[in-house]
Amino acid sequence: MTWLDLVAVPLLAKICLVGMFPLSAYDKVAHWDEAMGQARSGPLPFPSLLLILGILVEAVTPVLIVVGVFDRAAAFVLAGFCAVTALMYHPFWRFPDFWSKNGEGRTHFWDFFKNFGLVGGLLLVVIGGAYAPVVQVVAHPLANGPWAAASRSIPDNR
Structure with a gap:
């Protein structure tokens, strides 16, 4: 495998996955x-903390995920x-109007599922x-991932 395979593409993927979080923190x-107002709107106590x-x-x-230091633990916390x-x-x-075009629930609907999309990538x-x-x-864009071949090589002893 080349530098492109081992470093560049995985690094780009990690940056794309987590790049929005530092901007969100800022x-x-x-x-x-505004952030405090949103924190207070939820059911959890101690919004400032x-x-x-x-x-x-x-x-x-x-940062930990991108540089590869405690990246699994960091990804678990972020997930x-x-x-x-x-x-x-x-x-x-x-929100009863979450399917309506201008309903407040519609925004929450998409934010909810975007967050769980991030959870999947982080996991x-x-x-x-x-x-x-x-x-x-x-060369084989529709092939199964690398784990598929490994699972076929495990004998089925039923």
Whole structure:
């Protein structure tokens, strides 16, 4: 495998996955009052403390993931952050108009599922999937992932 396979593509994937979080942390600091209002809107206690912890999670864990230091633990923490944020602050089901074009629930609907999309990507970092060479992926774009061949080689002793 080449540098492109082992470093460049996985690094680009990690940056794309977590790149928004430091910007979100900065936005929370720059617009503290609005962020505090959102923190207070949820059901969790101690909104000031939670906001500070959220800023730290969004600022630190992406750096750890990208540089590969405690990346699995950082991805696990960030996945938990995304799941809690989705469940506690984007409960789209509480809005009867979440399918209407201008309904408040519609925004929460998409934010909820975007957060869980991030949870899925972060859990892939946690489980540490094997990288496939870029040339192999380009040559066989519809092939199964590397784990599929391994699962077929395990004998079935039923």
